[in-house]
Amino acid sequence: MQPTSGISEGKFDYKAGKLIKVRAVFEGDKIKEIKITGDFFLHPEEKIEEIEASLRGKRINEIEETLRESMGGAEYAGISPEDLTYAIREAWKRRK
């Protein structure tokens, strides 16, 4: 049984154009902590910290919209808001 409340951890490696690795801590259905790593390209690079910050505190069903906003204006390759949404949802499904 996957936890529906309390703290859980999930991770998922997703081979989109490049490899996207998601490591997340969930509190109920909210993202408490998240780290996105991999060999993708994102310009400007520092945007990754803003993207991670934008996800903290968000519910799992809010991530797609959040990412469309926080990744807006950035140029990327091997990662997209859709790829990242998928990877986070998969990490959520695998939470323990």
Next chain:
Amino acid sequence: MDLRVIFDTKHRAYWNMGFDESLLAHLDEIGPTLRLYAWEPPAVSIGYFQSMEEEVNVDKAKELGVDLIRRITGGGAVYHKYELTYSIVLPAFKGRILDSYRVLDMAIIKALKKLGLEAEHHGINDVIVNGKKISGNAQTRKYGGLLQHGTLLIDVNVEEMFEILRVPEEKLKDKMIDDVKHRVTSLKSEGVDVEFEELQKLMAEGFHEALNANIYEEDVPQKIYDYAHSLEVNKYATHEWNFRR
């Protein structure tokens, strides 16, 4: 366009990345600049977004005397030993960053042509020969300019590389090594034996042709070295930077 060329030698990873960033930071003063260099001791550089601990067997790297460093550019982990590395700083191109890889990769393709190898741009940021990767490239834009650095493999030892790089599953390591052997090549594997200095000249000519640039050799002012040194010590050699993700 005039393009300054620095025919450099082998340096430590921390200096190499510090110097590249310093060149970019001073682009306004020094103008478009190409540096051709190598690494001593060998090093693993990881992309800006990668996790050092997930990509690298840190203890093994220490034991083998391999330096570990995070780049300011994205992309994957690279084992720098038998290769020529270039960095180029230019005013940022108009248009998409991803399209500019194609333009700059032409320099490498032209240099390889001079060695009798037919190469082509592949995917986002690679150059391939006979279907195998021989060069990986990564770019960033900062300080109003563009920095692209990349490698040209002179030789490759996949077993040695995987002593240091982590694989997702240890039991699949042999298969991964086989896979990489089928996907990566080098000048030596393609039957080309060329001195480092000669390769530097050919790369400079490749950039001259690809960018239609006049090449000139001139050292940069001392302040560029001073800033590179400060970046080397205060950023690139620090645990805080290299292990931040």
